[in-house]
Structure formats: structure tokens, C-alpha cells
Amino acid sequence: MTQQLDRFFGALSDPTRRAVIERLASGPASVSDLHRPHAMALPTFMRHLKVLEDTGIVRSVKKGRVRTCHIEAAPLIAAQGWLAWQRHLWETRLDQLDQFALTLEQGND
Numbered sequence: 001m002t003q004q005l006d007r008f009f010g011a012l013s014d015p016t017r018r019a020v021i022e023r024l025a026s027g028p029a030s031v032s033d034l035h036r037p038h039a040m041a042l043p044t045f046m047r048h049l050k051v052l053e054d055t056g057i058v059r060s061v062k063k064g065r066v067r068t069c070h071i072e073a074a075p076l077i078a079a080q081g082w083l084a085w086q087r088h089l090w091e092t093r094l095d096q097l098d099q100f101a102l103t104l105e106q107g108n109d
Helices: 002-012 015-024 031-035 042-054 073-107
Strands: 058-063 066-071
Touching: 002 015, 002 042, 002 073, 015 031, 015 042, 015 058, 015 066, 031 042, 031 066, 042 058
Parallel strands: none
Antiparallel strands: 058 066
8 A cells, every 4th residue: 555655646746747637637538638738748748647557547548549548536535545544643643732732831820
């Protein structure tokens, strides 16, 4: 699970890949449509798509001459679960710190 999360967050570390994911969140798109808003050569863009496909975030299907990409929910759900766990952990710790600070403050009164 740790390697999967490392690869997932590594893939998200690039703004081009995040933009692709954001676009695919609204529905499938062809590689041409995904590439269009990015000022880079197609082979460079394809390397970004490969990273997303290698991590399982994006899947593509070739029909004739058109390759269509879609987002895969499983890696996003796994990351969401990890983030929710981290949020709970840190909220609990901050609540404990707040209680400790109140105890110290009351002791100084």
C-alpha cells in the first residue's frame, strides 16, 4: 500500500498530470483533447500520460486511430482513505494539544 501511495502522490506532483486528472474527472477524453491545452510536444505529453497509466489513475482504450482516456476511481479512493486517516490523526493530536494548553493556562490562573 505504501508504494502505491508513493507512486500516486508522485504522479500528482506534476501540474500537467493534475490538469489531466481534473479534466478527466468530467468524463473521458481523447489524447488529442487532453494534449490541446498544454504547450508541449506530443511525445512529452505522452510521457505524462504514461506515468498516470502506470500508477493506475488513468486507463486508455484505442478504437481505430483514437485513444480515449478515462479516470480510474480505485487509486483515488485509496488516497482519499489515507488522507482521511491522516486528517483524523492530526485533528485528534491538535485537540489533545489544545486541551493541554488549556490545562496549562488554567494552572497559571
